[in-house]
Amino acid sequence: MTTAITILFFGIAYGMILYLISVGLSVTMGLMNIVNLAHGVFAMLGGYITVTLMNHLGVPFLLALAAGCVLVAILGFVLERLLYRHLYGRSELDQVLFSIGLIFVSAALARIAWGPLAQPIELPDYLKGQVEFLGLELPTYRLALVGFGFAVIAGLWFGFDRTLFGARIRATVNNREMAQSVGIDTDRLFALAFALGTGLAALGGGLGADVLAIAPTYPLQYIIYFLIVVAVGGLGDIKAPFLAAILIGLADTACRYFLPEVGAIFIFAFVFVVLIWLPAGIMQWRRS
Amino acid sequence: MGIPAMISRRLFGIAFGTGAAVLLAGALQAQAQTVKIGVILTYSGRDAALGEQIDRSIDLFVKLHEKELPQGVKIELIKRDDTGVNPDLAKRLAQELVLRDKVQILTGGQWTPNAMAVAALTKEAKIPFVTMTAGGSAVTLQSPYVVRTGWTLWQTSYPLGEWAAKQGWKNGYTVVSDFAPGHDGEAAFTKSFTENGGKIIGSVRIPLKTTDYLPYFQKIKDMNPDVVYVFNPGGPQATAFMKAFDDVGITKSNIKLIGPGDITASDELPNMGKRALGVITMLQYSPAATRKANVDFVAAWKKEYGANTVPNYFAAAGWDGMRAIFDVIKAQNGKIDPDATMKLLRQWKNPNSPRGPVRIDEHGDIVQNLYMRRVEEKDGVLANVEFATIEQVGDPWKVLNKK
Numbered sequence: 001m002t003t004a005i006t007i008l009f010f011g012i013a014y015g016m017i018l019y020l021i022s023v024g025l026s027v028t029m030g031l032m033n034i035v036n037l038a039h040g041v042f043a044m045l046g047g048y049i050t051v052t053l054m055n056h057l058g059v060p061f062l063l064a065l066a067a068g069c070v071l072v073a074i075l076g077f078v079l080e081r082l083l084y085r086h087l088y089g090r091s092e093l094d095q096v097l098f099s100i101g102l103i104f105v106s107a108a109l110a111r112i113a114w115g116p117l118a119q120p121i122e123l124p125d126y127l128k129g130q131v132e133f134l135g136l137e138l139p140t141y142r143l144a145l146v147g148f149g150f151a152v153i154a155g156l157w158f159g160f161d162r163t164l165f166g167a168r169i170r171a172t173v174n175n176r177e178m179a180q181s182v183g184i185d186t187d188r189l190f191a192l193a194f195a196l197g198t199g200l201a202a203l204g205g206g207l208g209a210d211v212l213a214i215a216p217t218y219p220l221q222y223i224i225y226f227l228i229v230v231a232v233g234g235l236g237d238i239k240a241p242f243l244a245a246i247l248i249g250l251a252d253t254a255c256r257y258f259l260p261e262v263g264a265i266f267i268f269a270f271v272f273v274v275l276i277w278l279p280a281g282i283m284q285w286r287r288s
Numbered sequence: 289m290g291i292p293a294m295i296s297r298r299l300f301g302i303a304f305g306t307g308a309a310v311l312l313a314g315a316l317q318a319q320a321q322t323v324k325i326g327v328i329l330t331y332s333g334r335d336a337a338l339g340e341q342i343d344r345s346i347d348l349f350v351k352l353h354e355k356e357l358p359q360g361v362k363i364e365l366i367k368r369d370d371t372g373v374n375p376d377l378a379k380r381l382a383q384e385l386v387l388r389d390k391v392q393i394l395t396g397g398q399w400t401p402n403a404m405a406v407a408a409l410t411k412e413a414k415i416p417f418v419t420m421t422a423g424g425s426a427v428t429l430q431s432p433y434v435v436r437t438g439w440t441l442w443q444t445s446y447p448l449g450e451w452a453a454k455q456g457w458k459n460g461y462t463v464v465s466d467f468a469p470g471h472d473g474e475a476a477f478t479k480s481f482t483e484n485g486g487k488i489i490g491s492v493r494i495p496l497k498t499t500d501y502l503p504y505f506q507k508i509k510d511m512n513p514d515v516v517y518v519f520n521p522g523g524p525q526a527t528a529f530m531k532a533f534d535d536v537g538i539t540k541s542n543i544k545l546i547g548p549g550d551i552t553a554s555d556e557l558p559n560m561g562k563r564a565l566g567v568i569t570m571l572q573y574s575p576a577a578t579r580k581a582n583v584d585f586v587a588a589w590k591k592e593y594g595a596n597t598v599p600n601y602f603a604a605a606g607w608d609g610m611r612a613i614f615d616v617i618k619a620q621n622g623k624i625d626p627d628a629t630m631k632l633l634r635q636w637k638n639p640n641s642p643r644g645p646v647r648i649d650e651h652g653d654i655v656q657n658l659y660m661r662r663v664e665e666k667d668g669v670l671a672n673v674e675f676a677t678i679e680q681v682g683d684p685w686k687v688l689n690k691k
Contacts, residue, residue: 003506003510006506007503007506010500010502010503010506013502014500014502017500111332116331116332116333116336116340117336117337117340118334118336118337118524120524120527120559122559122561128534129534129535130535130536130537137537139502139535139536141535142502142535210531211499211500211528212499213334213499213524213528215333215334215336216332217332217333217334221333221334252500253500253502253503254503256500256503256504257503257504257506257507260492260493260494260504260507261492261493264495264497264498
């Protein structure tokens with residue numbers, strides 16, 4: 001029983017890491033319909049800013065995390081105005097080529113600035129080791145990740161489903177011309193949504209840095225995880241990637257505990273089967 | 289910024305190798321004998337830190353010993369990046385180095401899968417290949433043109449199994465990275481541990497690209513063995529392993545962690561912190577060793593790369609590899625004959641390596657002392673402190689499988 005609960009917890013914690021690094025993509029790709037493969041770039045940058053502030057300036061972890069999130073969101077806003085704006089309505093191939101190009105450029109820049117090595121991160125003492133929780137000894141860092149993940153999904157759900165800002169975004173995504181004609185400033189709205197997506201990516205990069213190491217190869221190395229979560233979740237919904245990430249985290253963790261000899265193949269086989277069954281992601285199953 | 293400078297130096301090296309050398313070679317050939325050495329290492333990605341250790345060792349050796357080369361003999365290093373475990377790329381790079389750049393000696397060989405691919409190629413190309421840190425036993429069997437200056441996993445794990453069993457530990461568990469050296473380490477430890485009365489109650493192989501180790505380690509904790517044999521290829525992965533052991537609470541339990549020295553690599557100890565205290569490992573090199581050759585080596589390293597950098601066992605293997613290459617160049621006065629070179633390399637010895645006395649045996653494998661070390665805190669700094677020595681160990685696998 002203890003084993004089952006521990007595995008459940010590890011699965012959710014791992015899913016939460018996947019969710020935190022992918023949730024930004026579900027905003028830019030899922031809501032704004034831009035195929036933004038360069039999502040990892042913003043996560044990487046958030047990670048770099050967090051780690052650099054901590055290691056070189058002694059900034060506390062949470063403050064460094066917030067700084068990374070805000071700085072990258074500002075950069076996202078600027079990039080949206082300068083570059084991404086031109087991609088709305090262009091073909092998916094154009095968007096893919098553009099964002100892959102951006103990955104290569106930013107990986108090279110990161111390498112010049114921080115070197116090719118992975119950045120070590122030392123978590124603050126209150127996130128190290130284990131805590132007693134419901135009679136179980138659980139790793140503190142993972143528990144904090146789970147807490148963060150739930151806070152983020154709650155915040156996003158509230159933001160998109162219950163505020164005027166969210167309603168405007170949903171309206172703009174559904175029908176841009178109509179939204180404009182009722183007086184919504186769609187340009188500004190998309191820039192803000194994009195900044196939000198990149199800020200979330202940076203948050204995920206910083207929070208997950210202890211598990212997914214920050215190095216110039218980050219955007220390409222983990223692109224598969226972002227895409228799996230968004231593909232299994234399906235587009236156009238803010239809660240679906242959350243369910244998808246938890247599902248993948250649980251399945252992968254259970255496999256590694258009970259069937260370690262299957263190795264890395266399992267997760268891909270799992271996604272394969274899910275997508276054959278539900279080509280548009282798990283939201284399709286919920287709708288039907 | 290040291291690293292950008294290093295990159296530009298490397299880029300210059302590459303540019304020099306492919307472009308300028310072609311132009312200059314003709315003009316200079318009359319006066320100078322240039323020996324071209326192809327170096328294939330991991331210069332980018334998660335495990336670039338390990339490649340950097342070897343690369344720095346090579347550069348430092350050349351800088352300090354270039355003047356020892358015979359009159360008119362020069363060496364030229366042509367460096368290539370294999371980006372990690374990637375045998376196809378390593379093979380292609382080796383092909384280009386041999387066919388286009390006309391290198392006379394190949395070296396590097398950081399990863400076993402890559403070294404296997406390159407070694408297979410040297411059999412046809414007849415190019416001597418000094419593999420520095422690949423630890424899979426089979427590498428030196430791939431071709432008569434390969435020698436190894438690093439270590440094998442059998443070397444560091446076979447004696448360890450016996451030692452562990454003699455501590456009275458009955459139940460063992462093995463957890464290794466899922467690639468050739470990991471399989472070797474698992475087999476070596478299992479064999480000697482069970483031969484000496486121990487029992488393996490579980491084993492797991494973790495894919496190299498894994499980022500979340502907790503499920504594997506939770507299972508170990510649930511099985512509650514006396515001792516866990518661990519292998520990973522060192523570098524950032526070693527720290528990730530140690531953090532995960534700590535996260536599931538194994539470091540604070542009665543379960544002992546042991547393994548080859550990779551798992552507590554000295555350069556990663558500061559990142560691991562106190563989690564690593566008490567872990568017992570077996571390895572051929574520790575920068576904390578006090579023999580003179582090592583003290584000089586570490587001092588030269590710190591002078592070149594900064595006081596807070598430490599050469600690890602990858603660096604020591606690269607250092608001896610370069611020493612061997614220099615010795616065969618000197619012995620042949622810069623005219624490299626592949627078969628004569630291999631004959632020299634298979635008899636090569638160095639009584640004064642930073643690791644102590646080393647030599648290469650008839651299998652092309654290194655024979656060296658192995659040291660038992662425990663992670664301890666000395667003056668507030670973590671170090672692998674040596675507490676026992678096993679003299680002059682060859683590759684046990686070759687000995688056990690000798691017909």
